[in-house]
Amino acid sequence: MYGNAYVGDMPNAVPEVMCEDPEKLAEFEAKIERGEKIEPHDWMPREYRRQLIRMIEQHAHSEIIGALPEGTWITRAPGFKRKLALLAKVQDEVGHAQLLYNAAETLGKSREAMLNDLISGKSKYSNVFNYPAPTWADSAVIAWLIDAGAIINQVTNSKGSYGPYCRALERICQEESFHLKYGYENAVTLATGTKKQRQMLQDALNRWWTPVMHFFGPPDKISVHTEKLMKWKIKLASNDEMRQQFLNMYVPKIWELGLTIPDPALRKNPETNTWEYTEPDWAEFMRVINGDGPCNKERLAVRNMAHEKGKWVRAALMKPQARHVAPLS
Numbered sequence: 001m002y003g004n005a006y007v008g009d010m011p012n013a014v015p016e017v018m019c020e021d022p023e024k025l026a027e028f029e030a031k032i033e034r035g036e037k038i039e040p041h042d043w044m045p046r047e048y049r050r051q052l053i054r055m056i057e058q059h060a061h062s063e064i065i066g067a068l069p070e071g072t073w074i075t076r077a078p079g080f081k082r083k084l085a086l087l088a089k090v091q092d093e094v095g096h097a098q099l100l101y102n103a104a105e106t107l108g109k110s111r112e113a114m115l116n117d118l119i120s121g122k123s124k125y126s127n128v129f130n131y132p133a134p135t136w137a138d139s140a141v142i143a144w145l146i147d148a149g150a151i152i153n154q155v156t157n158s159k160g161s162y163g164p165y166c167r168a169l170e171r172i173c174q175e176e177s178f179h180l181k182y183g184y185e186n187a188v189t190l191a192t193g194t195k196k197q198r199q200m201l202q203d204a205l206n207r208w209w210t211p212v213m214h215f216f217g218p219p220d221k222i223s224v225h226t227e228k229l230m231k232w233k234i235k236l237a238s239n240d241e242m243r244q245q246f247l248n249m250y251v252p253k254i255w256e257l258g259l260t261i262p263d264p265a266l267r268k269n270p271e272t273n274t275w276e277y278t279e280p281d282w283a284e285f286m287r288v289i290n291g292d293g294p295c296n297k298e299r300l301a302v303r304n305m306a307h308e309k310g311k312w313v314r315a316a317l318m319k320p321q322a323r324h325v326a327p328l329s
């Protein structure tokens with residue numbers, strides 16, 4: 001089934017991809033099959049372009065909005081070294097957004113339009129950043145487990161078909177690896193600390209488990225875009241495959257720290273070699289990604305404020321004289 005891009009609004013409307021020049025489409029798909037990259041100047045189906053813009057834009061928004069929950073801990077980080085590390089991490093995340101907006105722009109949507117769609121609530125961004133980070137342990141869990149999930153997703157998709165997105169992902173993954181180590185170190189410090197610190201970490205894990213399970217997207221059987229994205233190698237693994245990979249790699253590490261995962265049904269089935277778990281509440285997921293999570297309004301209000309306050313900077317940078325380099329005296 002070809003997702004939701006249809007030409008015309010009649011009941012017998014045809015999927016847009018079927019209106020493409022069949023020869024060009026076949027050539028395009030053969031190129032992807034051979035493992036070659038599609039570059040911005042290459043011919044591509046409108047639906048491929050639309051899907052890439054949607055996904056890369058959402059990813060870019062997730063990076064700038066994702067800087068907010070951890071960003072609130074910069075002024076309160078315990079100790080100077082952690083403050084420096086967190087500052088660098090948050091700065092990296094904003095830099096990732098920059099790389100991703102650049103990649104999305106190669107497909108023809110302007111940065112201004114993307115930012116407007118974020119602020120107006122038209123575009124989505126990752127569910128996880130609509131939850132609060134009330135303790136230092138929450139920032140540790142974000143940096144460890146959310147970044148771990150992001151690495152699984154991004155390393156996989158960096159082998160994809162669209163050149164600019166893949167190159168951005170490769171660079172991003174290198175930085176995310178540092179974030180993961182930083183998050184893990186913070187988690188280990190809390191797990192091996194006082195009883196109060198261990199409890200703080202456990203409470204944070206309890207809060208984040210459901211959002212982390214949601215992070216990889218809805219189950220394959222109800223995912224809207226996976227089939228098409230995988231056919232065109234925009235996505236190299238399905239949502240459930242990535243969730244399984246995360247569980248395989250991180251459940252043992254979480255248990256190793258003496259933490260309890262808040263899902264009594266979680267176990268690896270030795271016969272199927274897959275993890276069984278209680279389905280996280282998908283109704284909650286839908287509410288959160290559609291604007292009704294605990295922090296959606298707050299996140300967009302902060303983003304809007306930053307956008308407004310930065311107006312004069314953008315205007316100054318766009319002035320022709322701002323582009324001249326001052327002569328050396």
Ligand code: BYC
Nearest residue numbers: 059062063066093125126127150215217223224225226289
């Ligand atoms: N959150 O058909 P499906 C980071 C939406 S940031 C919100 O399965 P798809 C970090 C989906 O968009 C890294 N929405 O979708 C930053 C679709 O809605 P629309 C974030 C979600 O695209 C700062 C609908 O549900 N990573 O690491 O095949 C600090 C149906 O879903 C989510 C990326 O953005 C979600 N979790 O697969 C720390 C990776 N999941 O658009 C860390 C790039 C699904 O039809 N994105 N939806 O209205 C992807 O890989 C894919 O888009 C997904 C979803 C796997 C997320």
